[in-house]
Amino acid sequence: xxxxxxxxxxxxxxxxxxxADQESRPAVPPALRVSGFTKTYAGGFTAVEGLDLExxxxxxxxxxxxxxxxxxxxIGSVCxxxxxxxxxxxxxxxxxxxxxxxxxVGLAEQDINLDRFMNVEEVLVYHAGYFGIGRARxxxxxxxxxxxxxxxxxxxxxxxALSGGMRRRLLFARxxxxxxxxxxxxxxxxxxxxxxxxxxxxxxxRLHEVGTTILLTTHYLEExxxxxxxxxxxxxxxxxxxxxxxxxxxxxxARDIAEVYLRAMAQKPVAEExx
Amino acid sequence: xxxxxxxxxxxxxxxxxxxxxxxxxPPPAAYDEPFAEERRGLLWLCxxxxxxxxxxxxxxxxxxxxxxxxxxxxxxxxxxxRIADVDGVPYDQFIVPGLVVQAILTAAYSNNSSxxxxxxxxxxxxxxxSSPLRWWEVNIGxxxxxxxxxxxxxIVLLACAVVMTGVSxxxxxxxxxxTALILVAFAQLGVIAGIYAKxxxxxxxxxxxxxxxLSFLGGIFYSVDRLPEGWQVVSHLNPIFYLVQAFRExxxxxxxxxxGLSLAVVAVLxxxxxxxxxxxxxxxxxxxx
Numbered sequence: 001x002x003x004x005x006x007x008x009x010x011x012x013x014x015x016x017x018x019x020a021d022q023e024s025r026p027a028v029p030p031a032l033r034v035s036g037f038t039k040t041y042a043g044g045f046t047a048v049e050g051l052d053l054e055x056x057x058x059x060x061x062x063x064x065x066x067x068x069x070x071x072x073x074x075i076g077s078v079c080x081x082x083x084x085x086x087x088x089x090x091x092x093x094x095x096x097x098x099x100x101x102x103x104x105v106g107l108a109e110q111d112i113n114l115d116r117f118m119n120v121e122e123v124l125v126y127h128a129g130y131f132g133i134g135r136a137r138x139x140x141x142x143x144x145x146x147x148x149x150x151x152x153x154x155x156x157x158x159x160x161a162l163s164g165g166m167r168r169r170l171l172f173a174r175x176x177x178x179x180x181x182x183x184x185x186x187x188x189x190x191x192x193x194x195x196x197x198x199x200x201x202x203x204x205x206r207l208h209e210v211g212t213t214i215l216l217t218t219h220y221l222e223e224x225x226x227x228x229x230x231x232x233x234x235x236x237x238x239x240x241x242x243x244x245x246x247x248x249x250x251x252x253x254a255r256d257i258a259e260v261y262l263r264a265m266a267q268k269p270v271a272e273e274x275x
Numbered sequence: 276x277x278x279x280x281x282x283x284x285x286x287x288x289x290x291x292x293x294x295x296x297x298x299x300x301p302p303p304a305a306y307d308e309p310f311a312e313e314r315r316g317l318l319w320l321c322x323x324x325x326x327x328x329x330x331x332x333x334x335x336x337x338x339x340x341x342x343x344x345x346x347x348x349x350x351x352x353x354x355x356x357r358i359a360d361v362d363g364v365p366y367d368q369f370i371v372p373g374l375v376v377q378a379i380l381t382a383a384y385s386n387n388s389s390x391x392x393x394x395x396x397x398x399x400x401x402x403x404x405s406s407p408l409r410w411w412e413v414n415i416g417x418x419x420x421x422x423x424x425x426x427x428x429x430i431v432l433l434a435c436a437v438v439m440t441g442v443s444x445x446x447x448x449x450x451x452x453x454t455a456l457i458l459v460a461f462a463q464l465g466v467i468a469g470i471y472a473k474x475x476x477x478x479x480x481x482x483x484x485x486x487x488x489l490s491f492l493g494g495i496f497y498s499v500d501r502l503p504e505g506w507q508v509v510s511h512l513n514p515i516f517y518l519v520q521a522f523r524e525x526x527x528x529x530x531x532x533x534x535g536l537s538l539a540v541v542a543v544l545x546x547x548x549x550x551x552x553x554x555x556x557x558x559x560x561x562x563x564x
Contacts, residue, residue, distance in 0.1 A: 092306035129319025130406035132312030
């Protein structure tokens with residue numbers, strides 16, 4: 001994706017009158033506030049230690065880091081799927097395990113985790129149901145999203161019979177069923193073709209434009225650079241840098257975000273730096 | 276180039292023209308409103324669990340009913356003529372309560388153990404665990420599938436058995452109470468197995484080497500009074516023995532132990548297993564790392 005296109009999207013966001021309207025309203029609590037978050041697994045492995053992170057309402061925040069850096073642990077904890085060992089997680093000011101917090105978060109996981117017993121429409125409708133949405137509204141929303149994601153023709157098909165791209169689209173649609181205010185995308189374009197990836201990017205941009213806060217993890221560095229207003233680099237369970245793509249390039253004296261990433265990850269281990 | 280995701284530009288334009296709720300890009304949910312449900316998430320989860328096993332009705336309802344009916348045909352009707360009445364009850368009718376108990380508890384157990392293990396294994400349980408459903412709602416929602424499946428299996432089997440053997444129900448209230456307790460106990464046991472299981476083999480192991488032998492040794496086909504004294508003592512250590520006795524009391528009005536003792540044992544089993552389940556869901560033990 002050429003960077004000029006990214007610039008155009010950002011410019012439109014900045015001049016968007018809705019943004020100005022949002023700025024004049026009372027301050028909204030951060031979409032995500034993580035304080036002193038530590039997770040030590042049963043075997044004694046500490047994936048994340050003392051992590052602090054704040055993502056403002058309306059942000060498009062990317063989280064980059066190698067495998068094992070703690071991204072999935074952090075996302076799992078935010079989504080109530082991992083039990084934090086210590087620390088506090090708040091979603092729009094609500095403690096993360098509360099129902100008020102849960103209804104505000106949508107998650108599209110990296111792995112395809114779709115209910116194999118239900119068909120496409122049922123996957124969407126039941127998901128909405130778990131969020132307390134009534135049947136008529138859930139069915140209408142499911143039809144809407146099936147149309148958006150080109151799944152209407154597969155409404156009665158179960159996930160195992162779908163192609164990989166269709167499953168990825170269904171996963172994305174499911175995360176949007178309850179219109180979350182904070183959408184977490186954990187490597188949403190892993191394993192999809194270039195065409196679908198571009199379409200998902202475009203759709204994600206539109207979601208962001210209407211005010212959805214987006215937390216994206218990805219191994220595709222150009223994806224983070226193209227989409228995110230701000231990028232956080234995570235290593236060994238700690239945020240070692242966060243800034244816009246331009247800011248990171250300047251900070252690391254790098255030509256592109258890939259070089260930023262390599263330089264940041266090649267620095268001394270966090271433990272040594274602390275010593 | 277075919278597009279998989281509809282261009283939302285038209286929808287955005289409609290929204291910008293004043294209709295903020297146009298199409299599939301509604302404004303994000305308000306962050307400061309209390310959580311409210313149009314329809315309880317618990318009801319949706321219950322419905323999902325029931326729909327799941329009904330989609331597989333041949334495997335989940337028909338197969339166990341036929342399996343139990345074969346026992347009635349072979350042991351009760353074909354060989355029953357060669358066996359004297361047991362406590363004044365014709366043999367084909369004598370074995371019905373035990374077979375109904377076995378069918379109910381196996382259905383409740385296997386439904387919940389398999390639905391939960393599959394959901395864990397494929398990780399679509401995350402869809403439920405990350406939702407606003409409370410821990411006790413998830414517990415009830417998952418357990419209800421086994422309860423309804425066990426109940427349906429028992430009703431269909433009983434209806435067939437009444438036609439085939441003419442068995443009657445002497446104490447319906449006892450039968451209702453015993454059925455409710457058995458369903459709770461084994462629905463929860465299934466949930467526990469589904470949470471602890473690391474493979475499908477584990478659940479097959481529990482069914483084949485724990486539930487089935489205990490059922491057969493629990494007096495389905497015989498009265499323990501006819502066993503040697505040592506085996507009678509062993510039978511009294513088997514919890515399924517008390518389930519069978521409670522059912523037999525409901526059907527024929529007779530059993531090998533007082534009905535109060537039978538119901539008490541089943542009730543204790545139900546309470547202990549429910550407590551265990553509640554602890555697992557409340558703490559997230561084995562469900563959330």
